Amino acid sequence: MFVPIYDVNALKHIRLQYVTLALIALNTIVWLATGFLATEDFAAEASLGLGFIPALIHDYAVLDADLKIAPEGATYITYAFLHGSFMHLASNMLFLWVFGDNVEDAMGHVRFILFYLLCAAAGAWLHGMVLPQSDGPLIGASGAISGVVASYFFLHPRVRVWVLILWRFPLPLPAFIPLIFWIGQQFYMLLVDADGSVSWAAHVGGIIAGIVLTPLLKRRETPLLDRQIVKPAGVELANDEKTPPGDDTPRWGRG
Numbered sequence: 001m002f003v004p005i006y007d008v009n010a011l012k013h014i015r016l017q018y019v020t021l022a023l024i025a026l027n028t029i030v031w032l033a034t035g036f037l038a039t040e041d042f043a044a045e046a047s048l049g050l051g052f053i054p055a056l057i058h059d060y061a062v063l064d065a066d067l068k069i070a071p072e073g074a075t076y077i078t079y080a081f082l083h084g085s086f087m088h089l090a091s092n093m094l095f096l097w098v099f100g101d102n103v104e105d106a107m108g109h110v111r112f113i114l115f116y117l118l119c120a121a122a123g124a125w126l127h128g129m130v131l132p133q134s135d136g137p138l139i140g141a142s143g144a145i146s147g148v149v150a151s152y153f154f155l156h157p158r159v160r161v162w163v164l165i166l167w168r169f170p171l172p173l174p175a176f177i178p179l180i181f182w183i184g185q186q187f188y189m190l191l192v193d194a195d196g197s198v199s200w201a202a203h204v205g206g207i208i209a210g211i212v213l214t215p216l217l218k219r220r221e222t223p224l225l226d227r228q229i230v231k232p233a234g235v236e237l238a239n240d241e242k243t244p245p246g247d248d249t250p251r252w253g254r255g
Contacts, residue, residue, distance in 0.1 A: 002178045003091075003164040004098040009156060013219065017101035019109045023116065024093050027141060030081045031089045045069075051137025052079035054128035061135050080120035082139035092141040098161070099152040103214075106155050111217045119147025119209040126205030130194055138199055143206035146186065150210030153179040155218070156226055183207055 011017065034046040049069030055061035056072050070078050083089040104112040123143015127134075157176035165171055186207060190200035215224060 002182070003167060004095060004178070005162040005164060005170065006098055007102070007156075007159055007161040007175070009102050009159045011101060011105045013222075014105050014109065017104045019112050019116075020096060020100035020104050023100070024096060027081055027083065027089060027093060031083045031086075034082060035084065035089075036086070047082060047084075047137045047139055050075060050078040050082055051139045052076060052124040052127065053135060053137050054132050055135040057128050058132045060133045076121040076124045077117055079124060079137065079139050080117075080141045080144050083141070084139060088140055092145050095145045095149060096141070099148050102156060102159075103148050103151045106151075106214075106218045106222045108219065115147065115151070115210075115213050115217050116144045118213060119206045120144035122147070122209035123199075123202035123205040126208075127199045127202040130190075130201040134195075138202060140199075140202075142199070143202040146203045146206030147210030147213070149179060150183060150207040151214040153183065154211060154214045154224055155222065158226065 034050075035043055038046070045067055046069070048063065048067045052075045053061070053063070056063055057075075083092070100112075103115070107115055120141070120143045123146065124138060127138050127143075153176060157174065157179070159175050160172045161175045161178065162170060162172050163178050186200055186203040189196075189198070190204050193200060218224070
């Protein structure tokens with residue numbers, strides 16, 4: 001288990017990652033309106049009306065007309081802006097904060113919005129394929145965030161990222177080390193806990209979409225699997241000569 005803190009990976013094409021910041025703000029506002037500041041009944045109604053419910057999509061169930069907020073097809077996207085708890089929101093937004101800016105930089109603002117929404121939809125789609133009769137609403141940005149993480153891995157595997165190991169030990173590592181373990185964990189958990197409270201299928205769907213879409217949506221001049229290591233200032237070696245060159249009331253599923 002690791003928690004990303006930050007990376008030192010300068011933006012090359014944009015001055016400000018305003019799409020990433022807007023997504024963080026929008027997710028936070030929606031959580032405040034439908035969770036933190038909302039009554040329990042309102043939160044449940046919001047999750048039913050905006051969450052992704054496979055049983056509705058696959059015609060195993062029908063939602064009461066009074067609870068419908070968005071068309072069923074739109075819930076492939078709207079579910080990704082709902083969160084069940086502060087920690088659910090915070091963990092997703094932390095990953096977006098650390099990794100989203102460089103993916104946005106690599107794609108440009110408009111294509112990054114498209115990428116984020118497609119990864120969210122892919123996460124919902126795979127969740128629905130794995131659990132087609134589930135009547136619990138899937139909520140959470142994790143499908144989209146998983147796509148962002150996969151894209152970062154595909155773009156900047158060697159950039160050093162500060163992570164907290166077991167929530168307490170800070171360590172700078174090349175991005176591919178924690179990310180390949182994180183990506184592998186999502187596939188493993190899908191195999192052993194497919195019908196658990198966390199939708200590992202949504203994570204895996206987002207990852208696959210991220211890998212497929214990154215080479216299609218990135219800027220032509222942005223390389224894949226770049227070889228540059230950007231070293232955080234806190235781990236600069238005292239002797240520069242020693243530095244090698246280049247070296248997530250109804251049962252909710254949480255996306």
